[in-house]
Amino acid sequence: MSARLTQEGGSRVPGGDVVEAQPEGTSSIVHVAPPKPVSLRDLAKMANVSVATVSMVLNENPRISRATQIKVQRLIERTGYRPNRIAQSLSSKYTRVIAVMLPALRHAFADAYFGELISGVCDKAGKLGHKVMLESAKPEFLKEKRHIELFERRYVDGVMLLGFNDRHGWLGELVDRGYPVVSANNYMPDLPLGHVTCDYRGGAEQIMNYLLQLGHRKVGLIAGAEATATQRDIIGVYRSRLQAHGVEIDDSYIEDGRFTEAGGAAAAEALMSRHPQITALFGGNDKMAVGAIYSLTRRGLRVPEDVSVTGFDDISHTAYVNPALTTVHVPLYEVGALACERLIERIRGRTDQVSDVLPTHLVVRDSTALARRGE
Amino acid sequence: MSARLTQEGGSRVPGGDVVEAQPEGTSSIVHVAPPKPVSLRDLAKMANVSVATVSMVLNENPRISRATQIKVQRLIERTGYRPNRIAQSLSSKYTRVIAVMLPALRHAFADAYFGELISGVCDKAGKLGHKVMLESAKPEFLKEKRHIELFERRYVDGVMLLGFNDRHGWLGELVDRGYPVVSANNYMPDLPLGHVTCDYRGGAEQIMNYLLQLGHRKVGLIAGAEATATQRDIIGVYRSRLQAHGVEIDDSYIEDGRFTEAGGAAAAEALMSRHPQITALFGGNDKMAVGAIYSLTRRGLRVPEDVSVTGFDDISHTAYVNPALTTVHVPLYEVGALACERLIERIRGRTDQVSDVLPTHLVVRDSTALARRGE
DNA sequence: CTGAAAGCGCTTACAG
DNA sequence: CTGAAAGCGCTTACAG
Numbered sequence: 001m002s003a004r005l006t007q008e009g010g011s012r013v014p015g016g017d018v019v020e021a022q023p024e025g026t027s028s029i030v031h032v033a034p035p036k037p038v039s040l041r042d043l044a045k046m047a048n049v050s051v052a053t054v055s056m057v058l059n060e061n062p063r064i065s066r067a068t069q070i071k072v073q074r075l076i077e078r079t080g081y082r083p084n085r086i087a088q089s090l091s092s093k094y095t096r097v098i099a100v101m102l103p104a105l106r107h108a109f110a111d112a113y114f115g116e117l118i119s120g121v122c123d124k125a126g127k128l129g130h131k132v133m134l135e136s137a138k139p140e141f142l143k144e145k146r147h148i149e150l151f152e153r154r155y156v157d158g159v160m161l162l163g164f165n166d167r168h169g170w171l172g173e174l175v176d177r178g179y180p181v182v183s184a185n186n187y188m189p190d191l192p193l194g195h196v197t198c199d200y201r202g203g204a205e206q207i208m209n210y211l212l213q214l215g216h217r218k219v220g221l222i223a224g225a226e227a228t229a230t231q232r233d234i235i236g237v238y239r240s241r242l243q244a245h246g247v248e249i250d251d252s253y254i255e256d257g258r259f260t261e262a263g264g265a266a267a268a269e270a271l272m273s274r275h276p277q278i279t280a281l282f283g284g285n286d287k288m289a290v291g292a293i294y295s296l297t298r299r300g301l302r303v304p305e306d307v308s309v310t311g312f313d314d315i316s317h318t319a320y321v322n323p324a325l326t327t328v329h330v331p332l333y334e335v336g337a338l339a340c341e342r343l344i345e346r347i348r349g350r351t352d353q354v355s356d357v358l359p360t361h362l363v364v365r366d367s368t369a370l371a372r373r374g375e
Numbered sequence: 376m377s378a379r380l381t382q383e384g385g386s387r388v389p390g391g392d393v394v395e396a397q398p399e400g401t402s403s404i405v406h407v408a409p410p411k412p413v414s415l416r417d418l419a420k421m422a423n424v425s426v427a428t429v430s431m432v433l434n435e436n437p438r439i440s441r442a443t444q445i446k447v448q449r450l451i452e453r454t455g456y457r458p459n460r461i462a463q464s465l466s467s468k469y470t471r472v473i474a475v476m477l478p479a480l481r482h483a484f485a486d487a488y489f490g491e492l493i494s495g496v497c498d499k500a501g502k503l504g505h506k507v508m509l510e511s512a513k514p515e516f517l518k519e520k521r522h523i524e525l526f527e528r529r530y531v532d533g534v535m536l537l538g539f540n541d542r543h544g545w546l547g548e549l550v551d552r553g554y555p556v557v558s559a560n561n562y563m564p565d566l567p568l569g570h571v572t573c574d575y576r577g578g579a580e581q582i583m584n585y586l587l588q589l590g591h592r593k594v595g596l597i598a599g600a601e602a603t604a605t606q607r608d609i610i611g612v613y614r615s616r617l618q619a620h621g622v623e624i625d626d627s628y629i630e631d632g633r634f635t636e637a638g639g640a641a642a643a644e645a646l647m648s649r650h651p652q653i654t655a656l657f658g659g660n661d662k663m664a665v666g667a668i669y670s671l672t673r674r675g676l677r678v679p680e681d682v683s684v685t686g687f688d689d690i691s692h693t694a695y696v697n698p699a700l701t702t703v704h705v706p707l708y709e710v711g712a713l714a715c716e717r718l719i720e721r722i723r724g725r726t727d728q729v730s731d732v733l734p735t736h737l738v739v740r741d742s743t744a745l746a747r748r749g750e
Numbered sequence: 751c752t753g754a755a756a757g758c759g760c761t762t763a764c765a766g
Numbered sequence: 767c768t769g770a771a772a773g774c775g776c777t778t779a780c781a782g
Binding site: 414415416426427430431433434458459460461462463464465466467 | 774775776777778
């Protein structure tokens with residue numbers, strides 16, 4: 001500790017000398033006002049050049065001569081000068097901040113799905129010199145047009161959309177105004193909105209083919225909101241794969257699980273009551289699948305001996321649930337990172353509408369087995 | 376959609392009229408430069424007052440007469456004026472942004488524990504008119520003194536620390552400089568750092584008393600890093616409770632589970648190999664407990680019939696693992712919210728060192744049972 | 751109670 | 767290649 005204090009020219013009270021001079025307080029901390037940092041002007045004075053010159057050195061303007069360049073650069077290093085980015089933003093076009101916006105779900109950030117996406121966004125943003133702000137689209141937030149405010153008041157240069165779907169009509173306001181916006185891992189067919197997604201159809205095909213190979217024909221589907229395009233993709237594949245195997249399509253085998261464990265549990269409960277002959281349950285995400293396993297177990301059904309269960313996403317802890325979940329790996333981190341890159345390109349002027357699609361793959365674990373015989 | 380377009384004076388291309396005028400492009404979107412928003416000066420001109428007056432109305436300065444107040448207020452509403460917060464920050468002392476800082480863990484944000492804390496922080500920050508920025512303390516980040524930069528370059532007014540412990544010595548640099556910093560759900564005994572935590576000792580006592588009541592005497596402990604004060608609290612209670620019941624303390628019953636599922640699984644594996652007579656495993660957090668259940672099951676041991684397992688935190692999905700986890704509820708959301716409030720108070724000038732402690736309570740579910748007989 | 755002016759710390763044409 | 771000056775859009779003493 002003392003070593004650090006010395007190094008930093010620290011100002012924390014080492015013993016009792018300064019404390020004695022203080023009024024008797026509840027704290028022995030001395031809160032020095034942080035020293036006023038050196039400004040561009042200070043630097044210019046020290047280097048005997050104009051502020052414009054220092055600014056240009058900072059921004060690596062090639063018009064500056066090599067000599068001045070070096071002189072100023074050295075001074076910057078010596079003084080540890082760091083430009084005030086508030087001032088930079090005020091006189092330039094950019095804040096170099098992006099927002100990650102989530103729907104107003106209960107404790108939205110405590111979700112491994114969003115969390116992986118956010119991790120990807122943050123890491124990439126950091127590498128590209130941007131900061132990340134967190135926003136959740138609560139009803140008041142939208143009523144007060146705070147999503148517009150984000151841009152108008154110059155909080156951010158762009159917004160990354162996580163978890164929104166067709167029903168979030170206000171997204172159009174952002175698009176209409178030409179603000180840089182990108183959707184990560186979902187897309188809205190009716191909105192000209194840049195997006196980076198995954199191959200949900202491909203993943204769903206792998207799940208369905210695998211279940212069909214295991215002999216499953218009575219397969220229930222627990223999907224998330226139908227307003228979500230990627231879930232519709234899953235539903236579409238589910239139907240067409242069954243049909244291709246001569247199974248008659250019956251929509252009473254599909255239930256909405258609202259993307260949550262509780263919803264998945266309720267959906268599984270409903271499906272098994274309605275169709276006890278079901279041998280496999282396909283969850284549209286891992287959380288619903290985990291909920292399904294929970295409710296099947298409560299019902300006295302064994303997974304996978306009695307009923308196989310599959311998920312979608314491969315969020316980290318599903319490898320540790322019991323039984324470990326067979327699922328589709330969705331590269332959420334990579335989606336977040338790429339979407340961030342695309343958003344920043346868009347901020348810098350790219351105008352064509354991006355729509356990248358990353359591959360998915362099946363991960364077989366312990367929650368799936370051969371379909372049970374007869375019934 | 377058309378309704379919205381009309382309302383908003385939307386500029387998205389409705390049909391093909393504007394598109395025809397465009398060069399053949401890859402996109403049919405028209406990116407209008409967002410209209411230059413009205414400024415304080417515009418407003419002042421319209422209202423026939425000075426910019427100072429408008430500014431004072433905005434900041435609810437009581438010196439302004441009721442009449443002007445109303446006149447300007449009305450104009451603000453009519454024009455939908457929103458102050459540029461970059462300009463506000465440049466001329467005022469505050470950015471009204473706080474950072475939430477996490478250790479550099481793999482995909483740190485995809486963690487329910489941090490996520491709950493962050494949810495609490497974000498909601499409270501929003502209510503108090505602050506934005507939240509995300510940072511993770513990577514090695515390069517620290518090497519480049521970016522944690523200092525956060526303040527010096529005026530990115531934020533304060534930092535919320537999540538998941539740091541005694542080994543993160545650089546935290547002292549922030550404290551020494553007097554920057555507003557608060558630690559959420561952990562504390563550093565050697566650092567005069569404001570913090571909001573939970574009653575870990577109380578929670579641990581409840582767990583231990585409960586296990587002892589069930590007849591467990593051979594209890595293994597899977598703790599997180601010893602550098603974490605709250606984990607030391609758990610270890611302390613674990614030891615003293617056993618001792619109070621005449622159990623001889625043997626540190627080979629304690630393993631480090633590194634706060635992760637994988638670490639918890641490995642720790643459980645090690646403990647059960649070393650001491651097959653163990654009848655209960657106490658995890659220092661839920662993730663390690665889930666990992667322990669996983670590895671016990673792999674070993675052919677049943678939970679809770681053969682071995683009881685308990686967690687700590689009560690992160691959301693532990694109610695849905697199999698068996699549902701008995702754990703201690705830690706009000707993470709509330710901790711985050713209160714810590715945020717404290718941080719903002721500190722930013723506004725509060726100087727005493729806060730140290731709030733929120734209560735915890737036991738949540739009994741299905742992973743615990745009477746200790747098995749004989750061995 | 752209100753206004754004119756300085757200032758926050760940068761960037762960016764515009765001269766030279 | 768470099769400098770003087772204007773400007774970004776606010777807030778805040780300071781006059782009156």
